[in-house]
Amino acid sequence: MAMRPAIFLDKDGTVLADVPYNTRPERMCFAPGAAVGLALLATTGLPLVVISNQPGVALARFSIDELQGVHKRLEEMFAEAGARLAAFYFCPHHPDGVHPDYARVCDCRKPAPGLLHAAAGAMSIDLASSWFIGDILDDVEAGRRAGCRTVLLDNGNETEWRGGPWRWPDRMEKNMEGAGRWIVHCLAGGDRRGSPAHATGAPA
Structure with a gap:
């Protein structure tokens, strides 16, 4: 199978409103701008992971089996936004x-890049041409260590x-809508790296 780019997304605080330790599907809701952002990203045709x-x-707050319901509801929410969840x-x-x-x-807990490498191996993803969108610098570090370009949501x-050589994003946006618009712009031939000083509060 030919290698292809993908768009990686953090879940809580990025796609979903951050409800700590939630596994109840009825409490899952989109973060601001996320539904529009997913619709924009869907137009790229790239896998959304x-x-x-x-x-x-x-921490024994919930069982691993309870995450099956989270996965199913994520698939439904992506579909409602006009997108498709390729993997969780x-x-x-x-x-x-x-x-x-x-x-x-472990090597899979962000900021380690293990999950991105696992996805890349299973889905024939070219990490160097892929993106990672997240709401904290651990997401940025995981993405950069995997070789991806990164967008940090400066949403509070x-x-x-905490800075460091792996913790500087390629772009900062306020929400998923902004991130989606920027990635679509890049894939259409715009500036592929962007300006990390686009938003306030950039890491030192």
């Missing part, structure tokens, strides 16, 4: 967890602004 840390499994990858680990099967350091969810 959700990459999410789910430490609630390791999640990390159930946390080094301070209490569940013996998941309480460990990043509070520490």
Whole structure:
């Protein structure tokens, strides 16, 4: 199979409003601008892949089986927005967890890039021509370590602004709508890297 780009998306705070440790489908709702952003990204024809840390499994807040309902509702919500969810990858680990099967350091918990590499291998994704959209700098670092271009949503969810060589996004936007418009612009032949100083609050 030929390699192709993809668009990776963080889940909570990016696609969905951030409701901590939620696995109830009826409580899942789009973050501001996310439905329009997904519709814009759908026009690219690229696979849309959700990459999410789910430490609630390791912390015994919910079971790994409960994430099946989250996956199904995500698929429905993407369809409602006129898009298609190609895959949902999640990390159930946390080094301070209490569940013996998941309480460990791993290579899939963001900011590590393991989930992106797993998706790339399974779906023949060219990471160097792909994008990662997230709402905190751990998303940016995971994307950049995997070789992707990155968009940080400057929506107030990043509070520490801990900098570093992997934690500078290619672009900053207020929400998924802005990110979607920028990526569509880039894929149509615009500036492929963009300006990391586009929004306020850029990391040092």
